[in-house]
Amino acid sequence: MTDAPSAALLLSSLLFAVGAFGVLTRRGAITILMCIEIMLNSANLALISVSRALPGNGGSGLVDGQVMALFVLAIAAAEAAVGLAIVIALFRLKGSTDIDLARLLKW
Amino acid sequence: MAGTELMLDLRAMMPTLFPAVYGLLLLIGVPLLRRDDQRWLWYIAVGGMLVSTLVPISLLYTGTASQGGMEMLRCDPMALWLDVMFALAGLMALLVMPTYLRRVDAYRGEVFPLMFFAVTGMSIMVATENLVLIFIGLEVLSIALYVITGMVREQQRSVEAALKYFLLGAFSTALFVYGIALVYGATARFDLVGIGSAVISGEVFGMPMLLAGLALIIVAFAFKIGAVPFHFWVPDVYQGAPTPVTAFMAAGTKAAAFGVLLRVLHAGFSGSADVSSRWVLTLSVLAVATMLIGNLLALVQDRLKRMLAYSSVAHAGYLMLGLIAPIDVGAANVLFYLLVYTFMTVGAFVVISLFEEDEEDADHLSHFSGLFQRRPLLAIAMGIFMLSLTGIPPLGGFVGKYTIFLAAVRSGHVGLAVVMGVAAVIGAAYYLKVIVAMFFRAPERSVIDNLEVPLPAAVAVALAVAGTVILGVAPSLVLGPLSQVHAGIALLP
């Protein structure tokens, strides 16, 4: 608990919560998307920081954590693309990206 | 790699690889064909989905026990059974897809490859015990589903559903990734076998970290199966999505998520009594809430899609009882239930999809009034689905529910079984509403007078009825082979 990876891990949990807070309070669809990106990033930070501290090949640092983080990155890109496309489709219909206005489906 | 090994590897990969490659081919076909010619894509897609169903079946038949995909894919019976379900759900959804899409004027060829990609994602999820691959499978599935949910761009409800699904889904993805990170930190492994042995030996780099990671993973999949309180997306998305897509999603996603949960919980985290008692408790709490709230909410719906959405929440609750039972008691039952659920719920959605014509209250219960007078066979089919969902013997739903019930009691969760019983009584009330409407009310609206039942839709409904009834009358056909399925899931004592 006394090294950079652990500190980064704790920081990542803080960032994760900040992102979650954003998702919970914001109305713009794209803003929410960005908050989710913050969350994904903090998860990646957690992955990298733990993989740095884990015993690996001839020292500390395990590579496959980074591989996972890379996949997360790629998936985040894919999600962003789809999410933005959906937002655009919504914008075409409603002229706004305010998610509070998109409540045809409820109850 | 020697030749035979390569062949084995390929064989194990087939259920995953086939839909992926087929989807790619279809995707190439989309821009090549003009819009009018895209109906050919549908024929090709149906054929492919049929093959996707047959591939895992043939593998089941010829025996499995092999690994593939750089030893990351397991081709065990559970995966194959689930593959069959995915493809079946996809097949039935595909059969009604063109009718539906033409009616809402949104016939777009892209949907076919995306369906195949979704099937691929599901197959990957359940065929691996590596969290990385599970994550990627989940995302392949989710991304494809986000898109086809919002496919009818001109309808607000479709796009809105896609948006909600996407935002919440991405949120849960973030939770999932963080969970994986924590578990990875605690065990230095992504594969469940390694995690499992770490859990057994207790040599982890921080037990609370492991547990928190597992908690987040559970949350992510509780989201996918629609367990309370992670269920909020379910009704909105089910209602908003194009109905055939809803059918596919309702059965497929749930089956995939349960498959993963079975593997993750039982292969990875059941080695230590301390750990397993914790997740059992957690899932029990969720299951109780899910069963009760799902049913209560379904009770007050008068839109069929929404009602079935909540009912699917409730069914997730029942299934969770099978999840927390020991693997040798629960796994076969969960899989059986999922198979039955695939038939009955997809069947029901397929019938609903024949109804939709306008955006506002397409699936309102009143549309179904007097269906029996106009379309007796359709009404009887729908009645069978509803009765099966209620759990009336000798239909499949009964057998599924009963075996789960039994599993809960056998694993000592009598209280949960009682809750399940109470919930099922509530459930009977709203399924019956549909039957009452169809059989006991006079036709109110003109919708059913000019209802079309094209041949593919009829085939889909017949398939679903046959599945529901056969699994009820002779479940041994499936339960027998399934009885050993747990051997492949949990690699640990």
Add this chain to the structure above:
Amino acid sequence: MIALGVMATMGAVQLTVFALLALLALGSALVVVLHRNPVVEGLFLVLHLLSIAGFYALLEAYFFAVVQVLIYAGAIMVLIIFVIMLLNLQPEAKGGPGLVPVFFAFVLGLALVLLLTRAGISFAPEPAMGAVASDFGTAAGMGREIFGTYFYPFELVSLALLSAMAGAILLAKRHLED
């Protein structure tokens, strides 16, 4: 407590850099979460991502740090900002979500931080930040993993990207007829 521990093991330079990056990351994240203007949010998100890349570099995951800049800041964020500008999004209307949801969100966020911190402080790998492994943070090490153990997942990621592309076209293309 934690800070003291960190100070004890990290060098002064490293500690300073860490603290600065942490402030930057947290501050920019807060701006993203709190600011009303989407474009400003986007820009600060870029800053956030860059600071995270800084962390990666600090953790000696150099290759990944570059990848982070390249893909996240260089591609994903450009796309997001592009869409913000394409839709010409105006600052979010005043009024906000109301105090009660904010309060609940805050409490939940706090609870999440506490729970995750509790989980995080239990993290105690055997050699704490020893000499870095030879293949950690290098392109070669990652390449070996990706094209070795993780080859299949890697191929499948492309499927996700592909379906995202097809989906984006399906959902956002202006005229579907041609």
Add this chain to the structure above:
Amino acid sequence: MDLVIVIGAVAKVAVIVGLLQVSVALLTWVERRGSALIQLRRGPNRVGPFGLLQPMADGIKFFFKEDVLPPFVHKPTFIVAPAVSLFCALMAFAVIPFGGVLEVSGREIPLVIANIDAGVLLLLAASGLGVYGIILAGWASNNKYSQLGGLRASAQMISYELSLGLGVIAVLVLAGTLNLSEIVELQSRSLPFVVYLPLGFVVLLIAGFAETNRLPFDLPEAESELVAGYHTEYSSMKFSMFFMAEYINMITSAALLVTLYLGGYGVPRFIAEPLGLSGNALVVAEVVSFAAKVAFFLWVFVWVRWTLPRFRFDQLMRVGWKALIPLGFANVIWAALLTILKPEWFS
């Protein structure tokens, strides 16, 4: 840290930045004279011999011009944008090796600012970030033309970065390293990669045009439609920073092309061997060779700009997605085939 290395590094940075500034100045002159040549005009010919001092005059003019800050702009962003642009442009150049290893008093000083393993990636990353300058400028100007320019820039950048990447990746496949110096070394041992990958060369060249927003890809500032695109509202030094960034990008682009496909700073064997160059002399020759190659491509940039008409935006997109990217992929596959079939060529 070794003082010499520090001094060397600082010196390298200073020299490079200075050289780049000078080359930019020179380039503007080349551009204007070149365009005049092509259009049968005279071009700047008053300030200094052949108008050679014209760039200096321009610089002084920019420096002393009033810095207009329109009232409707988003001030912080408006101010930051050109700096971002210039910074990224300069950063991208940092990984380009412009010569071999210089030996000064027994110490080896590689002639590259940052000789890092993931050099190519850093270059791509930096050039990717460069687009923010333009986007920010467009948005901060709060003006429709600028905004459109910014939008176009970002769309164009995203699209062509892919083919750029593909062009780069093919080389990486052959070379098996991300370190640019090693790539150059490899080429000097075998042949310049343009021989093996002519297609990749073309792709990278075209993508390079697009990435630098130059004609026929200068849609972001298409003056006939958008006044001056993203920098409509900019004046004085801020404008000149964009200006400089664009030219530096051009240089970087050319340098990248040279490094990856044309043997970089390597002196062609048929020149180097007869001359018997070695040691620091060789290094000097390498720098000269590098400069010559880059200069040639810079001229190509100018040449093309004054020869070809501008694309329409949809044409631009179509070229990017439907022509360059497939070609890029074909190229990558070809490169992969080569490494499989003839691995001995690239060991």
Add this chain to the structure above:
Amino acid sequence: MLPYLILIPLAPLAGFLLVGLLGSWGLLEDKWAHRIAVTFSALSFVFTLAVLTDFTGGLEKYAGGADTSYEVVVGSEHEAARFEVTYWEWLPLGKANLRGWGPEHRLTANLSFGWTFAVDALTLVMLLVVSGIGTLIHVYSIGYMAGERGYYRFFCYLNLFMAMMLTLILGANILVMFVGWEGVGLCSYLLIGFYYDQVFDKESGLTCADAGRKAFITNRIGDFGFLLGALLLIVTFGTLDFSEISAAINGASAFWYGSALLTGIGVLLFVGATGKSAQVPLYVWLPDAMAGPTPVSALIHAATMVTAGVYMLARMSALYWHAPGAMFVVAVVGCLTAVFAATMGMAQYDIKKVLAYSTVSQLGYMFLGAGVGAFVAAVFHLVTHAFFKACLFLGSGSVIARCGHSNDMRLYGGLKKWMPVTYLTFLVATLAITGFPLLSGFMSKDEILARSLFSYRGSFWLWLMGTLGAVMTSFYMFRAVWMTFHGENRSPDHVREQLKESPRVMTGVLVVLAIGAVLVGFLGVPGGVSNLLGLGDINWFEHQLHPVVAARGVVAMASDGGGHGAAAEHAATGNGDEHGAAVEVIREGMEHPALSTEWGLFGVALLVFLVGLAMASWAYGGLGQRAQRLGEILAYPRRVLHRKWFVDEVYQRLVIGPFWALSRLFDGSDRRVVDGAVNLSAAASELSGQVIKLFQTGIVRHYALWLLSGTVMVIWLMTR
């Protein structure tokens, strides 16, 4: 024939599919619909007869055969003959280690349930009743339903019902039985809702469809108990096979006797029975079920389906013998139902409701019988009741069909003039149900009452309540007879003009049933009656059924042992000797009372019948009306008005008043308390659903809020 048992339910199933499919494709003329349906129904009756002959011919030829799917018990003094055949495996759940609350503590069982059908004496009786009366009602329906909308639909449901009911009866394990159990329920609901759009209850405005739904859900509550009981059985015994369960219990009799577990299972199964057989408090659906067409009421809601609970109890008699607590519950509930329903029957004007409450009440008697250990008598009452209640319902149907489809008895009166056959058969059946000596109802009901008094598990109070109920039965039945067939006709003119006897296809059935109602009683003349008549033991029914439902096994009962040596001797049919002298036989038989007591009982029965008859006649029949007419004649000229008032007032105050008050009270409590409780729980679910629904705001942020709070909760639960 025995190996082909499955044909019995399959025949009507085939009829169902044929009629249903052809009908829904519009290919079926009405006459072909009923021809097919009746044929297949009759076919199953024929098969039943074939099975009967095969069965009575002895099972030796099947015993020890090579075919492993058979399981044959040839039958002996101590063991009932039984033939069991498994067609295919249904639910193979594999080997299971059960906790096992049994004597072995741990139990490894091969959990496997098959589609197994079994025949023994009890089954045969039920088969005969169901397929026989079922076929008769099919025939009757040809006349009754003529020209109705959805004619083919009616017959196809009816056939499906037959198939399901026969499955229920034939099932050799609880699961197969449950298939039939739910199946008959389903048909019942479909048929209740047959006239889906008609309002059947003007007060509440409920339609027939609502009635069907109510029936369904009430039954689900019962089924839940049933399933729980079945589950406990699995966990306890590792099987659901009736014979295996019985063998397991009888084999460890001393262990099981009085065990809380068996009591629990017994009560839970009985909860299922209260749902299906309309006992307190789950009877609420049956009166509403009268919304269905009358033949349905006769077949399903009187003769067959509702008796499934009784049948099930008889099937599980081994369990109940060992669970005296559960039996006590059964007896009390049955007794309460008998009285409670009878009081409500007295206040109804709807003729079918009268009969419905009467059915509930009679079912109560059956449970009373079962509860005091008189399983044979209970089943016997089931059989006789099937005849006379079917006859009554069909008779009422005949009346309803002729009176413009009105159920209101106030619009009848004096119908005997127009409908003599209906009148006579109705009267015979009424006499049977009210216990006119030597008619079938007398035989069975008085056997139950006698047993409830003299059985070891009976008591004076049960008997008293039962007798009180019998009085009321007599009253409300004769009230119905008087109001319907006697006095002056009160029908609207247009109806009266068209009054005539029903077609022969209906009256023929009525006659057959009436004859049955008279004769069937002689199959099981109670010991008391035959003693009185000096005929000796001529109870054929008892002889046939006793081996099936007899108490077996022994148990040590130091606490309340002793004193019943005679009974022990009488019931020593089990393997009691093995346990030595310190054990006592489960007390099954009753002590035979003295001849004078028998006479006394006979007298009481007669008295009960007469009191009811007199009261009803006084109020509605000859006497009452005569008094009224007398008053009218005398009032004006002779000013003896007060005399008339006196008569009326005495009648009102002393006779009708209390009954009416009681009836109103119960009716009110029915509506408010029992029905109210059902409705309340439904409303509560609905309300909570509506409230929870509000969380589903449609706003993603709120969803995310819940999602995150769930996450926090889960993490907390996990890392706690």
